[in-house]
Amino acid sequence: MIGRSMPRLAHQTRRHVLLLLERCGDLLGGERFALVVIGAGVGVVSGLAAVALVLLVRAVNSLTWTATLSVDDVVPTDALGSHAVSSLPAWWPLLVVPAGMLGVVALTRWFAPEASGHGVPEVMASIAQKNGLMRGRVGVIKLLASALNIGTGGAVGKEGPIVQVGAAFGSVCSRWLGLRGRHMRTLVGCGTAAGIAAVFNAPIGGVLFALEIVLGAYNVSAFAPVLIASVAGAVTARRLLGTESAFAIPEALKQGLTITSLWELVSYALMGLIFGLVSVAFVRLLYAVEDRSHRWSVSPWLKALLAGLIVAAIGMGLPAVLGEGHHMMTEVLVDNGARFGLGALLLLGLAKTAATVLTLAGGGSGGVFAPSLYVGAMLGGAYGLAMHSVFPDAIGPSGAYALAGMAALLAGTAHAPMTAILLMFEMSDNYLIILPLMTVSVLATVVAQKLMPDSIYSLGLSRRGIVLRDREDTALLKHLRVADAMGPKPETIPEATTFDRIVRRLMLSEQHDLPVVDAHGRVTGAVSFSDVREFLRDEGLDQLLLARDCAREVTTLAPNDTLLEALHTFDQHPLHEIPVLAEGRPVGSLRRDDVLSTYRRALMAAARQG
Structure with missing residues (x-):
């Protein structure tokens, strides 16, 4: 009976939370305010998780190096060699460190393989591949495995684990509330920032770590929730662990x-x-x-x-x-x-x-x-x-x-x-x-x-x-092809076109450059007013000078080239328009505005999909 009532209670709780957030959002600024509130909650929980990690590390450290259970900050060794705990035999690390490593392998292999390794790359991969979707179990196993590894002498740090723990909670919270896409990514960033802020007592550093490293972009819509989450995480940790800086440097x-x-x-x-x-x-x-x-x-x-x-x-x-x-x-x-x-x-x-x-x-x-x-x-x-x-x-x-x-x-x-x-x-x-x-x-x-x-x-x-x-824009430009953005086939002129007809065509054409084609329709160059200007005052050239004589080398693109390559080409060459060739023949033309408008449409489509 109790088992069957739990899902119903969770569903009702979620419905009430969403309704409350929706009403608050209507009063105070829409979904952005709701996301800030949720981010603050993620920050508090991530801060508590950071405190739990710190205390677990201390407890494991104390138990394995002093044979007593304590959450005080135990230092098992001094700086250069002699053990601070003199009662331990010199070979004690040969027992404790491998035992900790084996315990970590057991936890990760049996319960959550994603919990092994650094922690931060796994979060970045989930954002890149799954919009931040992570299993809640990963956070719990990561917390336990890392506390065991660090506490028994493994030469690793707490920031990777707490990033993964906070990010996992942000993902679970997002999924529970029915949020997807960029909202889920933002809450993953909230958990990341709060964890770093709590562990290192550095709220500004937590925000920058989340935006610069994990999310990979200074997104305006994500900034406020991530900032509030970082503050919440730091305040939570300070309340439970104290307000001292991570490194106490004397004033002198x-x-x-x-x-x-x-x-x-x-x-x-x-x-x-x-x-x-x-x-x-x-x-x-x-x-x-x-x-x-x-x-x-x-x-x-x-x-x-x-x-x-x-x-x-x-x-x-x-x-x-x-x-x-x-x-x-x-x-x-x-x-x-x-x-x-x-x-x-x-x-x-x-x-x-x-x-x-x-x-x-x-x-x-x-x-x-x-x-x-x-x-x-x-x-x-x-x-x-x-x-x-x-x-x-x-x-x-x-x-x-x-x-x-x-x-x-x-x-x-x-x-x-x-x-x-x-x-x-x-x-x-x-x-x-x-x-x-x-x-x-x-x-x-x-x-x-x-x-x-x-x-x-x-x-x-x-x-x-x-x-x-952090390369989302570049990735989108790499995905889009010139064929997706190019305009209609450009006007061309044959190589044998005389000078007077070249000038007339340039005056009537909307194109800045006219591609010059041979008898087989393949582009051999291009002409513009700047190419023919020096000949305009010379009389007698109307029938003598041909298009092949005044054509210059032309920059071209292929339909399968990426829009990123096209942008690089525009940056390297001050051109208004670039002909697109297939097997040497023109099939379209591309302007910089075409690239930007196609990219904008693709970005909006991606945003609508979450």
Whole structure:
């Protein structure tokens, strides 16, 4: 009886919610207001999910490294090697880390295969292929698997999991309310923004992460719901976890975290260029090892076990690379080289890279966002120490370079400079660092995009042939063909047309250019008034000069060319109209206005379909 009444109760609840939203929308601004209200609700729930993830990670961390159950922020290891928990044997990571990896494989294989991996690419794929449609189960399994993986020492982060958890709830909420298409995509973005805002206490960064990386566009209609959701998620997390910034930097140190001289500007610019290269190397290594793992035809259980053992072995020598490494990043930011030398920082950065790559290749569940921040902090700090040793009077503290390194590697790997700049600004609560962040983030992104068009999140999807929403306009132009937009067959003139008839035809024609055709009807060139103007004052040319003599080389298109190729052609050649040829013969003509009107019609049709 109770089982049969539950669907009826859910249906009635949904009907009442929709009715309430419709009435509120009529009073306060239509469907946009309703979407803002729903987005706020998604933000609150995603914020609660982020809090749950943080507490679960702490609980698993405490249980496995201290043998006590606690949700306090436990740090199982110190920075350079000796275990903070002295009662544990040195081989303890060899038991805990592989056990966590095997647990993750069990959860993902048995309940939700989509919950393995980074998290963010899976959300982007769902938006590109299914308009954001995701299974609700994915969010729950992702939450549990990632908490287990991170808490037991897997070298991954919380941002990927919470993005997938928040996005899954946004998708489920949208489906429950009967929303589809762009509305569902917007609510997926709301869950994403709220999750990032809650985990990192960075509401502005959450909005930019959702728009710049996940949704891939600064959509005006999506901005308000995503913004409100991000605020709701951050407020929820602050209420339950506190209001402290992600990285607590002493006030005395903040004064040194800015550009103080021209030499330091050059230093940061050079750093941005170098970190662009490092970003490309990081992404390519990650996918190269994952590819090798996928091609290795052994049991996933064995892969997880071996990867866990190697990560644990790395952690036995350098425990600071296990887990997220948040405390280690904070120490490097405030240390300024007093404790960590250049060699130690480089070693930690390389070791963290190896541990992260192996964790994900072995089937782990977690994000690459936090590891990129960690590696950026270590290598940035090392760069700062190196520059300070060469120019001691012109270079600021290494902590500033560690923070800039975090932004540079995030921007270079994610191809998202605005997200990197504002997220690091919010996480450090320091406006003075904004100039170095802008310098390194933009230059790292420029270098990385030049060498690698895809980001760390989109590369795997692009190789699977998935067209992302951040290229929606381009994808539509690639889908449309010149044949869809071209006008009627253009007027032509034969090669043997005399000069006087050329001038007369040009004066009577509405076309700017007249294609010149041979005896078989194939285009050999084109003439316009600019081509014949120099001959107008010369008498006696009326019957002597022929069309073939004054024709110039003509730019053409084919019916099967894409409208994107056509636009590139118009950009390269200042033409009013381009003839469209099939087997050399004109079958139509294309104007720039034809391209834009066809694109506009296709865009409206896509919007009507959701």
